[in-house]
Amino acid sequence: MTGKTHVIGGIAACMAVSQVTDHEPVLLLAAGVFGALLPDICHGGSKLGRKVPALSRLINGVFGHRTFTHSLLFLLLIRAAFSFVHWPAEISEGILVGIGSHLILDAATKNGIKLFYPINLTVRFPVTVRTGGSAESGILAVLVVCIVYFGRGIIQL
Numbered sequence: 545m546t547g548k549t550h551v552i553g554g555i556a557a558c559m560a561v562s563q564v565t566d567h568e569p570v571l572l573l574a575a576g577v578f579g580a581l582l583p584d585i586c587h588g589g590s591k592l593g594r595k596v597p598a599l600s601r602l603i604n605g606v607f608g609h610r611t612f613t614h615s616l617l618f619l620l621l622i623r624a625a626f627s628f629v630h631w632p633a634e635i636s637e638g639i640l641v642g643i644g645s646h647l648i649l650d651a652a653t654k655n656g657i658k659l660f661y662p663i664n665l666t667v668r669f670p671v672t673v674r675t676g677g678s679a680e681s682g683i684l685a686v687l688v689v690c691i692v693y694f695g696r697g698i699i700q701l
């Protein structure tokens with residue numbers, strides 16, 4: 545999926561989570577956007593990869609694209625790292641939800657993801673879309689509808 549779809553997906557996922565928690569929504573959403581972009585740091589042309597090209601090249605050189613940073617192992621290591629930092633729970637939760645949304649969206653692409661890295665098994669949904677294709681625009685539209693739906697509770701505050 546494109547960076548734009550991941551950003552919208554991260555926002556939609558965090559807005560859904562904000563419905564069932566008492567987390568501060570703005571902080572949760574900001575962290576969610578970062579988390580939604582984080583896995584593609586392995587791609588030099590991604591939104592985050594362009595910000596830190598040296599780190600992006602290093603990660604891509606060691607792991608390749610859509611492997612380690614698109615796995616449960618990555619998600620669990622990030623979660624473990626959060627136990628060493630002292631910041632609001634919204635940040636940790638938002639980043640993890642954002643990463644989760646990224647993995648789900650990329651699993652809906654033809655290339656899939658290496659969810660169980662280092663096991664070389666490609667995981668994808670039975671129905672997939674081409675990154676940047678018209679079907680992705682449809683997914684983007686559905687995510688925007690989700691944001692509007694979940695956002696009405698936040699806006700009424």
Ligand SMILES: [Zn+2]
Nearest residue numbers: 583584614650
């Ligand atoms: Zn990705």
